[in-house]
Amino acid sequence: MGKSIIEKIWDRHIVNEEENKPDLLYIDLQYIHEVTSPQAFEGLRLKGRKVRRPDRTFATMDHNVPTVNRYFIEDDIARKQLEALDQNCKEFGIRLADLDSPEQGIVHVIGPELGLTQPGMTIVCGDSHTSTHGAFGSIAFGIGTSEVEHVLATQTLWQTKPKTLKLEVNGKLGQGVMAKDVILYVISKFGVDFGTGHIIEYCGEVFRDMSMEERMTVCNMSIEGGARAGLVAPDETTFSYIKGRKYVPKGVEFEQYVQEWKSLASDEDAVYDQEIILDGSLISPMVSWGTNPGMASGVDGNVPTFAEDIIDSKELNRALEYMGLEEGMPITNIPVQHVFIGSCTNSRIEDLRQAAEMIDGQTVQKGVRAMVVPGSQSVKRQAEDEGLDEIFKSAGFEWRESGCSMCLSMNPDAVPSGEHCASTSNRNFEGRQGAGARTHLVSPAMAAAAAIYGKFVDIRNLKKTEQVH
Amino acid sequence: MEPITIYKGRAAALDRKNVDTDQIIPKQFLKRIERSGFGEFLFYNWRFDEDGKERPDFELNQPHNQNTSILIAGENFGCGSSREHAPWSLKDYGFDIVIAPSFADIFKSNCMKNGMVPIALTQDEVKYLMERVSAPDYELTIDLPNQTLIDGQGFEVSFEIHPYWKEMLVKGWDEISITLQYDEEISAYEQQKKVVSST
Ligand code: SF4
Numbered sequence: 001m002g003k004s005i006i007e008k009i010w011d012r013h014i015v016n017e018e019e020n021k022p023d024l025l026y027i028d029l030q031y032i033h034e035v036t037s038p039q040a041f042e043g044l045r046l047k048g049r050k051v052r053r054p055d056r057t058f059a060t061m062d063h064n065v066p067t068v069n070r071y072f073i074e075d076d077i078a079r080k081q082l083e084a085l086d087q088n089c090k091e092f093g094i095r096l097a098d099l100d101s102p103e104q105g106i107v108h109v110i111g112p113e114l115g116l117t118q119p120g121m122t123i124v125c126g127d128s129h130t131s132t133h134g135a136f137g138s139i140a141f142g143i144g145t146s147e148v149e150h151v152l153a154t155q156t157l158w159q160t161k162p163k164t165l166k167l168e169v170n171g172k173l174g175q176g177v178m179a180k181d182v183i184l185y186v187i188s189k190f191g192v193d194f195g196t197g198h199i200i201e202y203c204g205e206v207f208r209d210m211s212m213e214e215r216m217t218v219c220n221m222s223i224e225g226g227a228r229a230g231l232v233a234p235d236e237t238t239f240s241y242i243k244g245r246k247y248v249p250k251g252v253e254f255e256q257y258v259q260e261w262k263s264l265a266s267d268e269d270a271v272y273d274q275e276i277i278l279d280g281s282l283i284s285p286m287v288s289w290g291t292n293p294g295m296a297s298g299v300d301g302n303v304p305t306f307a308e309d310i311i312d313s314k315e316l317n318r319a320l321e322y323m324g325l326e327e328g329m330p331i332t333n334i335p336v337q338h339v340f341i342g343s344c345t346n347s348r349i350e351d352l353r354q355a356a357e358m359i360d361g362q363t364v365q366k367g368v369r370a371m372v373v374p375g376s377q378s379v380k381r382q383a384e385d386e387g388l389d390e391i392f393k394s395a396g397f398e399w400r401e402s403g404c405s406m407c408l409s410m411n412p413d414a415v416p417s418g419e420h421c422a423s424t425s426n427r428n429f430e431g432r433q434g435a436g437a438r439t440h441l442v443s444p445a446m447a448a449a450a451a452i453y454g455k456f457v458d459i460r461n462l463k464k465t466e467q468v469h
Numbered sequence: 470m471e472p473i474t475i476y477k478g479r480a481a482a483l484d485r486k487n488v489d490t491d492q493i494i495p496k497q498f499l500k501r502i503e504r505s506g507f508g509e510f511l512f513y514n515w516r517f518d519e520d521g522k523e524r525p526d527f528e529l530n531q532p533h534n535q536n537t538s539i540l541i542a543g544e545n546f547g548c549g550s551s552r553e554h555a556p557w558s559l560k561d562y563g564f565d566i567v568i569a570p571s572f573a574d575i576f577k578s579n580c581m582k583n584g585m586v587p588i589a590l591t592q593d594e595v596k597y598l599m600e601r602v603s604a605p606d607y608e609l610t611i612d613l614p615n616q617t618l619i620d621g622q623g624f625e626v627s628f629e630i631h632p633y634w635k636e637m638l639v640k641g642w643d644e645i646s647i648t649l650q651y652d653e654e655i656s657a658y659e660q661q662k663k664v665v666s667s668t
Contacts, residue, residue: 015651015654015655015658016651020632021632021633022633024651024654024655026655026658026659035499035552036551039504039553042503042504047645052655064500075500077500080500080502081502084502126551126553127550127551128549128575142575143575143578144552144553144556144578144582145504145579146582146644147578147579147582150644150645150648153649154645154648154649155655156651156655158644158648160631192487192545192548193487193545193573196545196571196573196574224549226548226573226574228574292487292548294487314484315486408491410496410497410499410500427489427491427550429489429491429549430514431491431492431495431514432496
């Protein structure tokens with residue numbers, strides 16, 4: 001029986017295998033950020049332990065950082081958390097992309113940018129969206145702070161072998177349908193826990209056709225379907241993306257790695273614990289209407305009704321009440337007062353290009369506050385080189401510094417209570433973008449269109465759409 | 470970590486599905502650099518209104534749910550963010566055991582690292598318990614070594630837990646000290662360079 005890429009990577013990382021124990025799994029790379037690491041470093045200090053492999057550890061500041069004047073952090077506690085990361089990295093010899101660094105950005109944006117994320121690796125971070133890095137054909141998953149400490153001290157984790165899920169989406173996506181729509185469609189169809197206990201391998205034409213940035217958008221949201229990790233087997237798209245990046249081997253060595261990486265692909269007779277096959281041509285641009293990413297529907301659809309019995313009536317009731325929506329109302333009738341283009345799901349250069357293309361000389365609807373927060377300093381520089389910042393600014397968007405920003409609103413960026421936000425982020429949980437804030441998850445192009453129209457519009461009906469995909 | 474073997478306590482029911490860690494502990498409380506003191510912020514936006522006053526209709530604010538140490542919730546409890554602040558706040562508030570039909574993976578693992586036991590029961594069993602917990606004399610006993618849960622009124626179920634995590638919880642071990650005993654194996658692995666990586 002053949003092996004899937006998931007099993008191949010897993011098996012290569014087993015340090016110790018014993019009956020009645022999880023596998024002791026070697027971790028190739030750990031990313032660190034300011035929010036989930038201070039207690040881990042403190043734990044090391046209390047026990048007099050060292051970081052085993054500072055060279056396999058990389059830190060950045062992202063969650064707390066202001067995106068207007070980044071050197072003015074009003075919030076004392078937030079500033080202390082950033083200072084703590086700085087001190088911890090100095091004390092334990094860890095590389096840090098701090099606020100002064102041209103490499104600073106959201107951890108899941110900069111890792112791939114720098115070429116730290118590579119195929120075949122095991123990657124962890126105290127952050128559930130670590131699944132993003134699976135786009136490169138690695139097993140990448142989020143962990144808690146105790147596990148962060150465990151990896152710092154031992155470069156390993158005790159992990160039970162996950163189940164495998166093959167998610168195949170065939171066919172071609174329609175115009176105006178993006179990676180974000182694909183993953184929102186999957187989660188809305190199968191629920192926010194269909195992937196629990198599994199690692200997903202995304203297969204099929206739709207994912208093969210995607211760029212690396214699109215694959216990252218998909219893998220990023222694996223966790224919203226309950227899967228700790230999701231990956232795409234590395235191929236030429238992967239190799240040409242990583243070639244030449246800062247931490248990637250060069251020359252002959254690179255070619256050797258490519259050979260090795262190619263051997264990771266799942267064997268044809270690999271067996272999975274679960275398989276799902278979908279038709280990509282059936283997917284519409286998606287908009288979430290509720291309080292978890294599974295509560296989403298096509299922009300041409302409606303908010304569900306109680307009679308349809310798609311969602312438990314208690315849950316539906318609570319969600320509609322929080323979101324201030326009526327059962328059965330068309331998605332295109334939902335008003336939008338805020339637009340946020342950013343987050344580790346959709347803040348890369350292609351995302352910004354798609355949003356900018358949608359704007360095309362139009363302006364933000366009166367009464368709408370719209371902002372773009374690039375995922376990293378490097379994305380920001382590139383966008384400015386391409387003149388995208390001017391397109392956004394002249395349309396009435398705010399153009400910000402890089403960070404997590406209004407994805408979770410730990411910094412001063414937030415949506416006021418009761419107002420609706422079209423957001424390219426990944427979570428529409430209650431209060432995520434501010435107490436009482438009503439988040440609707442969409443693709444960058446859909447978000448840009450919502451900014452222009454002040455409501456959700458089916459971008460397939462707009463002339464511009466042809467150029468957007 | 471405090472060892473857990475036989476555990477007795479009263480339970481509170483939170484009959485909601487897909488409770489995410491953003492609800493368990495909202496982001497504005499994640500800025501602290503300590504592990505302690507998160508209990509007062511547990512379910513903050515559900516427990517308190519905008520003026521910081523208790524919302525009387527929220528489950529945990531109701532009188533019969535006071536002094537409980539076992540939380541019973543709907544499926545997929547603890548989904549979303551990996552923040553370990555979620556179990557820290559539950560534990561600090563007083564919950565040592567969480568019972569639900571299912572848990573999100575990271576949350577479940579985070580609980581066990583903090584001496585808390587996540588117990589998955591069937592939908593029907595959870596429903597049965599939820600219907601009864603508000604009675605003042607209703608108490609649950611969890612026998613971790615034998616993996617059973619009883620209510621002293623004839624209800625008894627067994628639950629699954631990986632033998633490794635069970636031992637860790639029952640003995641109250643520090644996992645890192647155990648792993649450090651594998652130092653040789655880890656070094657041997659690193660020398661073989663089985664994995665391609667250039668970082
Ligand atoms: S952008 Fe949002 S989801 Fe991504 S790491 Fe930051 S806070 Fe988490």
